[in-house]
Amino acid sequence: MFELFGTSLPSRLLLGTAQYPSPAILADAVKASGTSVVTVSLRREMAGGRAGEKFWSLIRALGTRILPNTAGCHSVKEAVTTAKMAREVFGTSWIKLEVIGNQDTLQPDVFGLVEAARILCEDGFTVFPYTTDDLVVAERLLEAGCKVLMPWCAPIGSALGPVNIMALRSMRGHFPDVPLIVDAGLGRPSHAATVMELGFDAVLLNTAVARAADPVGMARAFGKAVEAGREAYSSGMLEPRDVAVPSTPTIGRAVFS
Numbered sequence: 373m374f375e376l377f378g379t380s381l382p383s384r385l386l387l388g389t390a391q392y393p394s395p396a397i398l399a400d401a402v403k404a405s406g407t408s409v410v411t412v413s414l415r416r417e418m419a420g421g422r423a424g425e426k427f428w429s430l431i432r433a434l435g436t437r438i439l440p441n442t443a444g445c446h447s448v449k450e451a452v453t454t455a456k457m458a459r460e461v462f463g464t465s466w467i468k469l470e471v472i473g474n475q476d477t478l479q480p481d482v483f484g485l486v487e488a489a490r491i492l493c494e495d496g497f498t499v500f501p502y503t504t505d506d507l508v509v510a511e512r513l514l515e516a517g518c519k520v521l522m523p524w525c526a527p528i529g530s531a532l533g534p535v536n537i538m539a540l541r542s543m544r545g546h547f548p549d550v551p552l553i554v555d556a557g558l559g560r561p562s563h564a565a566t567v568m569e570l571g572f573d574a575v576l577l578n579t580a581v582a583r584a585a586d587p588v589g590m591a592r593a594f595g596k597a598v599e600a601g602r603e604a605y606s607s608g609m610l611e612p613r614d615v616a617v618p619s620t621p622t623i624g625r626a627v628f629s
């Protein structure tokens with residue numbers, strides 16, 4: 373069980389809802405993953421008009437908690453306006469805040485992110501900021517009022533997995549009491565298990581499931597990997613060693629003479 377802002381979440385996997393081959397596959401993938409939180413891009417779906425309304429009914433019918441996001445926003449103003457609309461549409465003050473700063477890497481504009489986070493926190497939002505693994509930016513986001521951080525592990529949609537393990541490890545070490553959710557860039561279930569083994573509280577992903585040959589099977593695989601990584605972390609893993617240590621006892625060995 374994952375306690376987040378007074379809500380008990382049965383799963384530590386948060387799933388995106390974009391790019392699935394069909395609404396039915398999306399619904400089945402959400403069920404198979406065991407997730408209890410899905411993220412929805414308000415801006416992208418609004419562009420769909422009536423199709424957007426249908427999509428929102430489908431999302432509501434999933435019965436999961438909804439974490440609206442500001443995907444596709446490139447400025448503080450856009451992100452803040454989108455967050456306010458999301459609060460109206462979904463009746464939640466949770467918002468995954470994205471302020472994109474570079475079109476090639478889709479990396480966050482961390483200056484705009486901090487500014488938007490401050491505005492939204494002051495307005496009563498619970499802000500989930502999609503950020504880099506930079507410790508100074510993380511500090512600024514906490515000062516702005518964020519109570520959770522969502523560092524990337526690689527660019528959105530890249531499927532590269534954790535490209536800077538050292539930065540992620542140091543983030544976990546610096547903020548032992550802040551919920552940390554790795555967001556974006558995961559490609560395989562083993563990537564999810566790796567970041568969970570580092571002690572991250574949860575992961576959020578979309579592309580690796582939605583674009584898999586079998587999104588439902590992949591969603592199930594990610595659900596299991598997240599659980600396995602968390603259980604390994606909680607069970608105390610061995611530190612790697614440079615020397616061999618026999619794993620079978622030598623005392624009582626049979627002696628042949």
Ligand SMILES: CC(=O)[C@@H](O)[C@H](O)COP(=O)(O)O
Pocket residue numbers: 387388389390411441443502527528529530531555556557558576577578579580
């Ligand atoms: C759905 C969503 O919020 C994405 O912007 C998120 O960052 C996931 O990234 P991946 O698609 O790389 O998993």
